[in-house]
Amino acid sequence: MRPEAAIFQTLHAFDRHAAEYGRWEDHPSAQHWRARVIACCVRYFSPNGRVLDVGGGTGVDALMLMGLGFTVTVVEPSEGMGNIARSHGVSVVTGGAEDLETSLVGEFDGVLSNFGALNCVHDLDRLRRGLQARLAVGGVAVLVFMGPFALAEALWLAGTGRFRALARRRRTAQVQLGDASVPITWWTEGAVRRALPGFEVLRVESLGALLPPPDLHAGSTLLRRLDAAVAPLPGFRHVGDHTMVVFRRVA
Numbered sequence: 001m002r003p004e005a006a007i008f009q010t011l012h013a014f015d016r017h018a019a020e021y022g023r024w025e026d027h028p029s030a031q032h033w034r035a036r037v038i039a040c041c042v043r044y045f046s047p048n049g050r051v052l053d054v055g056g057g058t059g060v061d062a063l064m065l066m067g068l069g070f071t072v073t074v075v076e077p078s079e080g081m082g083n084i085a086r087s088h089g090v091s092v093v094t095g096g097a098e099d100l101e102t103s104l105v106g107e108f109d110g111v112l113s114n115f116g117a118l119n120c121v122h123d124l125d126r127l128r129r130g131l132q133a134r135l136a137v138g139g140v141a142v143l144v145f146m147g148p149f150a151l152a153e154a155l156w157l158a159g160t161g162r163f164r165a166l167a168r169r170r171r172t173a174q175v176q177l178g179d180a181s182v183p184i185t186w187w188t189e190g191a192v193r194r195a196l197p198g199f200e201v202l203r204v205e206s207l208g209a210l211l212p213p214p215d216l217h218a219g220s221t222l223l224r225r226l227d228a229a230v231a232p233l234p235g236f237r238h239v240g241d242h243t244m245v246v247f248r249r250v251a
């Protein structure tokens, strides 16, 4: 698919889906994962620093981080998603992860990209150039993206006899979003790490190694506790619904 066609299709899907997005956000498993992402940001970002939220959607993370004393700018290509964030008082620049060099000015102390915005980005070299332009040396990027294999999802699908659905994560695929679909690249930690020379990895953890994704399962308090406990362990940190990687810019 040509890059312009992929971008057009993605924006169309998220514009149409914006009003419905809150349903996913309200799911207890999604809220649990988001709380862990925010805790990670608080741990690694400079206190009260300037944060850029790439693909920040309806501004949920931005509002939480603003409430914790950070100054946040969202960069978001979908007007439908971005307008919801604006309506809550979030500062939003219209643009994609590929355009950080040109759509913004200045440097940030921290970058967040949460819940798969980077799976809509198919050229990580453009992301690298953007991060080098916008993230201060020494600054931290918390990147949360979906990988090609999710253990809890696979176990749940196999356990409920949905063997054909086991192949739903292919390296490149169309993911259904309401009545539209989005072209997705499933990123491994290794691929993102290789695309970002000049950045060191401080932490890797999974979100959803033991907790199936919200569209499949209601989850439970016990599963959420176990999911958090195993998240940074070798053997579990790369098999979540999402992978959270903390990078520091060193050059």
Ligand SMILES: C[S@@+](CC[C@H](N)C(=O)[O-])C[C@H]1O[C@@H](n2cnc3c(N)ncnc32)[C@H](O)[C@@H]1O
Residues within 6 Å of the ligand: 010, 014, 054, 055, 056, 057, 058, 060, 061, 075, 076, 077, 078, 081, 095, 096, 097, 098, 113, 114, 115, 116, 117, 118, 120, 121
């Ligand atoms: C699953 S939503 C996640 C939104 C938000 N980060 C959150 O945690 O709720 C993915 C977001 O990525 C945005 N997106 C799509 N293509 C993008 C791109 N090329 N660069 C940055 N964001 C993109 C979508 O418009 C959407 O708002």
